[in-house]
Amino acid sequence: MNNPNEGPMPHTAFRKHIAIVGRRNVGKSSLINAIAGQDIALVSDVPGTTTDPVYKTLEVKPLGPVTLIDTPGLDDEGLLGQKRVERSIRALYKADAAILVVDGKPGPFEDFIVSLLRNQSIPFVIAVNKSDVTEEAKMLAKDYEPFSVPVVEVAAIKGKNISELIQVLSSLLPDEEEKPLLAHLLGQNKTAVLVIPVDKAAPKGRLIMPQVEAIREIIDHGGIAVVTRPPELKETLGKLHYNVDIVVTDSQVIMDVDKVVPPQI
Ligand SMILES: Nc1nc2c(ncn2[C@@H]2O[C@H](COP(=O)(O)OP(=O)(O)OP(=O)(O)O)[C@@H](O)[C@H]2O)c(=O)[nH]1
Ligand SMILES: [Mg+2]
The missing domain is CATH 3.40.50.300 (P-loop containing nucleotide triphosphate hydrolases)
Known part of the structure; x- marks a missing residue:
């Protein structure tokens, strides 16, 4: 065809x-x-x-x-x-x-x-x-x-x-x-870590639409989406041996996340 x-x-x-x-x-x-x-x-x-x-x-x-x-x-x-x-x-x-x-x-x-x-x-x-x-x-x-x-x-x-x-x-x-948001930021590792705060403000038992869309966009582009909470970020990055292109998070925890993410990412 x-x-x-x-x-x-x-x-x-x-x-x-x-x-x-x-x-x-x-x-x-x-x-x-x-x-x-x-x-x-x-x-x-x-x-x-x-x-x-x-x-x-x-x-x-x-x-x-x-x-x-x-x-x-x-x-x-x-x-x-x-x-x-x-x-x-x-x-x-x-x-x-x-x-x-x-x-x-x-x-x-x-x-x-x-x-x-x-x-x-x-x-x-x-x-x-x-x-x-x-x-x-x-x-x-x-x-x-x-x-x-x-x-x-x-x-x-x-x-x-x-x-x-x-x-x-x-x-x-x-x-x-209008669609691609994250996909063009995926580098050669095609790996993104999404850091999602799960606190009182988070909807019970659900992810919110932008989080779902971010995961979908990454996997649609053949990438790997790793999802974690801020407390587990350090351990997550350690397990991935820093083969990560991008770490994405919410503005409410950006400062905490920034302290953990190594400068090369
Ligand atoms: N006169 C006329 N008949 C049409 C037209 N389009 C479809 N038909 C007829 O309507 C009948 C049903 O057409 P289909 O395309 O099989 O309809 P469908 O909606 O796919 O039907 P299902 O698969 O059974 O749900 C056939 O006999 C077609 O020839 C049209 O523009 N004009
Ligand atoms: Mg038919």
Whole structure:
């Protein structure tokens, strides 16, 4: 799938993931094929055709290399259906953005999917599909306005408005430039020690978001994140034989930490 003119695909962690979600039979797989410009997902008029999330990595201009995730309908029923729904929800954890595909009026399932996306802060666009046959596609688009996200009328099988949809997606995807915080400070050891004060101010049983994001960023860049509290910092550095590129901590303990960290780090 690599295009020799564009270099190798970035590592999976750096590729943008776009999940296509919605009820069964709304045209999610058809839309994947329309975006990809090729038949990569199975389409049929039988609801429940897609039974497992399908990941497909490809170049979509102007987005660049992306992984499209086709998902089973989130309104699937029965015991097996429930398992499929769970897999679709899990696939959402990987998504940087999503397309909610609809072909009818909003109902409880759309509310459910929107709340899933909102809870995970996943930006999304609503694609009102089958606008080639649905006379009231324009009316439907109005019905989705209260969700306060972009709405695009498309017809996956006709390729209608697909480039508009991709344009909207590109405006939703997080700007990678803003992301790296620590990664560029990782040197040849690719090792960072995070010193986290665990005191009364720390949330019970949890790390706070910036701490979690710092760990995630380090491991996404193939680095090693070592996490410790200020009292154990000296011992930690001793055990690592000072093969550490950076020590990161909170402003409240920076002075204590500075006393322990050797000058070469
Ligand atoms: N008229 C029309 N039919 C469409 C369009 N897009 C998809 N369909 C039809 O809708 C049916 C379902 O399409 P799929 O792409 O399999 O839908 P899906 O959402 O992936 O369905 P599941 O995998 O079962 O959840 C098929 O018969 C498609 O041909 C469209 O733009 N216009
Ligand atoms: Mg499908």
